[in-house]
Amino acid sequence: MENSNSYSPYSSSSVDSTKPSPSESSVNLSLSLTFPSTSSQRETSQDWPPIKPRLRDTLKSLRLRLRQRGYNTALFVKVYMEGVPIGRKLDLSTFSGYKSLLENLSHMFDTSVICGTRDRKHHVLTYQDKDGDWMMVGDIPWDMFLETVRRLKITRPERC
Amino acid sequence: MNYFPDEVIEHIFDFIASHKDRNSISLVSKSWHKIERCSRKRVFIGNCYAINPERLIERFPSLRSLTLKGKPHFADFNLVPHEWGGFVHPWIVALAKARVGLEELRLKRMVVSDESLELLSRSFSSFKSLVLVSCEGFTTDGLASVAANCRHLRELDLQENEIDDHRGQWLNCFPESSTALTSLNFSCLKGETNLAALERLVARSPNLESLKVNRAVPLDALTRLMSCAPQLVDLGVGSYENEPDQESFMKLMAAIKKCTELRSLSGFSEVAPLCLTAFYPICQNLTSLNLSYAAEIQGNHLIRFIQFCKRLQRLWILDSIGDKGLEVVASTCKELQELRVFPSDLHDEEDNDTAVTEIGLVAISAGCPKLHSILYFCKQMTNAALITVAKNCPNFIRFRLCILEPNKPDHTTSQSLDEGFGAIVQACKGLRRLSVSGLLTDKVFLYIGMYAEQLEMLSIAFAGDTDKGMLYVLNGCKKMRKLEIRDSPFGNAALLADVDKYRTMRSLWMSSCEVTLGGCKRLARNAPWLNVEIINENENNDVMERNEEDEREKVDRLYLYRTVVGARKDAPPCVTIL
Numbered sequence: 001m002e003n004s005n006s007y008s009p010y011s012s013s014s015v016d017s018t019k020p021s022p023s024e025s026s027v028n029l030s031l032s033l034t035f036p037s038t039s040s041q042r043e044t045s046q047d048w049p050p051i052k053p054r055l056r057d058t059l060k061s062l063r064l065r066l067r068q069r070g071y072n073t074a075l076f077v078k079v080y081m082e083g084v085p086i087g088r089k090l091d092l093s094t095f096s097g098y099k100s101l102l103e104n105l106s107h108m109f110d111t112s113v114i115c116g117t118r119d120r121k122h123h124v125l126t127y128q129d130k131d132g133d134w135m136m137v138g139d140i141p142w143d144m145f146l147e148t149v150r151r152l153k154i155t156r157p158e159r160c
Numbered sequence: 161m162n163y164f165p166d167e168v169i170e171h172i173f174d175f176i177a178s179h180k181d182r183n184s185i186s187l188v189s190k191s192w193h194k195i196e197r198c199s200r201k202r203v204f205i206g207n208c209y210a211i212n213p214e215r216l217i218e219r220f221p222s223l224r225s226l227t228l229k230g231k232p233h234f235a236d237f238n239l240v241p242h243e244w245g246g247f248v249h250p251w252i253v254a255l256a257k258a259r260v261g262l263e264e265l266r267l268k269r270m271v272v273s274d275e276s277l278e279l280l281s282r283s284f285s286s287f288k289s290l291v292l293v294s295c296e297g298f299t300t301d302g303l304a305s306v307a308a309n310c311r312h313l314r315e316l317d318l319q320e321n322e323i324d325d326h327r328g329q330w331l332n333c334f335p336e337s338s339t340a341l342t343s344l345n346f347s348c349l350k351g352e353t354n355l356a357a358l359e360r361l362v363a364r365s366p367n368l369e370s371l372k373v374n375r376a377v378p379l380d381a382l383t384r385l386m387s388c389a390p391q392l393v394d395l396g397v398g399s400y401e402n403e404p405d406q407e408s409f410m411k412l413m414a415a416i417k418k419c420t421e422l423r424s425l426s427g428f429s430e431v432a433p434l435c436l437t438a439f440y441p442i443c444q445n446l447t448s449l450n451l452s453y454a455a456e457i458q459g460n461h462l463i464r465f466i467q468f469c470k471r472l473q474r475l476w477i478l479d480s481i482g483d484k485g486l487e488v489v490a491s492t493c494k495e496l497q498e499l500r501v502f503p504s505d506l507h508d509e510e511d512n513d514t515a516v517t518e519i520g521l522v523a524i525s526a527g528c529p530k531l532h533s534i535l536y537f538c539k540q541m542t543n544a545a546l547i548t549v550a551k552n553c554p555n556f557i558r559f560r561l562c563i564l565e566p567n568k569p570d571h572t573t574s575q576s577l578d579e580g581f582g583a584i585v586q587a588c589k590g591l592r593r594l595s596v597s598g599l600l601t602d603k604v605f606l607y608i609g610m611y612a613e614q615l616e617m618l619s620i621a622f623a624g625d626t627d628k629g630m631l632y633v634l635n636g637c638k639k640m641r642k643l644e645i646r647d648s649p650f651g652n653a654a655l656l657a658d659v660d661k662y663r664t665m666r667s668l669w670m671s672s673c674e675v676t677l678g679g680c681k682r683l684a685r686n687a688p689w690l691n692v693e694i695i696n697e698n699e700n701n702d703v704m705e706r707n708e709e710d711e712r713e714k715v716d717r718l719y720l721y722r723t724v725v726g727a728r729k730d731a732p733p734c735v736t737i738l
Contacts, residue, residue, distance in 0.1 A: 046238065
């Protein structure tokens with residue numbers, strides 16, 4: 001529902017909004033959507049659409065249950081490379097485990113991404129869990145990870 | 161000068177219940193002010209930081225019922241840190257110390273601790289009613305002390321709270337002598353429930369009218385509960401994923417049939433379709449139905465159920481009901497007053513044709529003449545539809561539309577939705593609450609400022625082009641009380657244009673907008689009667705140093721509110737009060 005990596009496709013003409021113009025084309029570039037520099041600093045979980053936690057959890061559990069029963073439901077999370085404001089979106093349900101996730105990320109961001117311990121050379125993958133905390137990817141079983149992951153961040157080398 | 165003795169005037173005032181009216185009475189004369197305040201039993205405080213408990217008690221010594229609200233509305237959507245504030249403890253301490261004869265406490269978005277609940281339960285011997293909505297910070301231990309110590313407890317209503325569940329022994333804490341319960345709602349508890357204790361409690365509460373259990377109450381237990389409480393008016397059921405066997409089903413249906421007073425049904429965190437059919441016998445009596453957590457049930461089952469609910473006034477449902485389902489609602493539920501349609505698919509991965517669109521909204525507006533409140537989540541909307549809705553339903557009091565994709569235009573014309581919302585505010589002269597979404601320019605706010613004369617609460621997300629938008633609203637809406645804005649390009653010019661406007665409002669929220677620290681500081685200097693709070697959850701909290709550079713830094717989240725008691729002392733490190 002949320003296009004984190006697209007600009008509004010409408011031409012940004014400057015419009016005098018006090019003059020009614022029936023054929024006026026839409027305007028809003030809404031950069032705040034695509035530049036998450038404020039939202040990635042915020043240690044909170046998802047805030048759009050505006051639904052209460054109980055419904056959000058209900059829907060998340062539903063999707064997981066459907067997945068477990070073999071339905072094809074996607075599990076899109078945002079992925080950011082530290083220092084790069086524009087993120088990507090990734091469907092975690094297409095991966096069988098951590099290995100295929102890392103392979104895909106390394107390919108997507110054109111660098112080597114690893115799990116686990118600090119390494120001065122490689123980018124390390126971290127994730128934000130449902131409590132809002134940032135954690136190292138790889139410590140918990142894959143299925144449990146899918147249930148708790150909210151977003152991914154690839155940290156610069158020697159940062160964690 | 162009074163022509164009647166004070167007692168007579170006081171007696172007359174007893175008939176005046178509304179807070180607004182009582183506030184007006186107290187302004188008439190000193191004498192009326194005194195009589196009013198000494199006889200006032202119910203007080204509503206929309207922002208717990210606008211006043212402090214000591215001043216409240218001083219003014220209203222006969223207080224019996226207190227309603228308090230804490231965190232701002234957007235806290236419901238994870239935009240406010242948990243530790244922000246809204247602690248009820250100081251209030252309970254003060255009320256206890258002053259020996260106020262508190263009977264009723266209603267809290268919304270406040271932090272409640274077990275210690276607070278314990279103190280509450282021991283301090284007010286006539287305490288009757290506790291209602292907690294969207295609160296957090298307590299466990300079932302706190303509930304246990306309320307159950308054990310509040311001898312005259314009639315109502316314990318827990319709605320959507322974050323409660324640490326230490327497993328269901330708290331139900332055991334209601335003494336055997338406790339038979340006065342009229343309302344018990346623990347649907348938000350996540351853990352196991354002591355079913356035996358619950359059944360005993362319900363059996364000895366002949367006045368119980370409202371019972372809402374949590375998901376851990378299985379079907380056979382529900383059947384037993386309903387059997388010993390056929391007088392129930394309001395029922396919230398648990399989670400019934402599996403189809404019941406024939407015998408269980410028959411027993412359930414028999415118990416349901418006896419509940420001839422049942423008017424309101426909710427719960428159903430999961431419900432197998434067959435389970436739902438067991439409730440058919442009482443459908444025609446229902447005035448309120450909440451199926452908004454039944455995420456797995458498909459539209460056709462919902463439709464079949466609703467076809468029997470001819471007296472429905474309030475319906476909360478998921479968008480899986482589809483436009484077809486809403487057309488059925490429109491033709492069946494002629495008494496419908498309030499409709500909420502929630503999203504069931506947040507990720508839009510499939511080309512999901514079954515969710516609701518503008519067609520369903522138009523159908524409802526055409527079929528339900530008494531509709532006055534709507535909350536509608538959908539993936540697409542058109543101006544034409546909104547214009548039709550406005551024509552069909554000029555009686556809206558609350559109109560909240562949330563198009564899931566931010567900035568989405570009219571999908572048939574690619575234009576903004578300014579005209580559609582403009583039609584709504586122009587036609588609905590009594591509109592008090594509005595939420596807008598989709599692609600919107602400053603023009604929609606021009607319309608809102610011009611026409612929405614009764615508007616008290618406005619929610620804006622991803623809308624507008626320039627400061628003019630926000631200014632139209634601030635200048636035009638004379639009755640505005642709560643304005644909440646996120647991800648919109650409004651900045652200092654709009655924020656600072658009319659500082660006195662904030663005297664007439666309860667609060668303003670702005671997040672991910674264009675206001676800067678400098679602008680907020682200037683506002684705080686010009687309005688010492690405002691608390692201007694900056695919320696910043698940075699990894700390095702020492703960013704909030706005062707130097708030249710920072711003045712231009714954009715503020716992540718701003719929350720300001722009028723207050724008579726100055727800056728609060730309980731703010732956490734991530735909140736700076738200017």
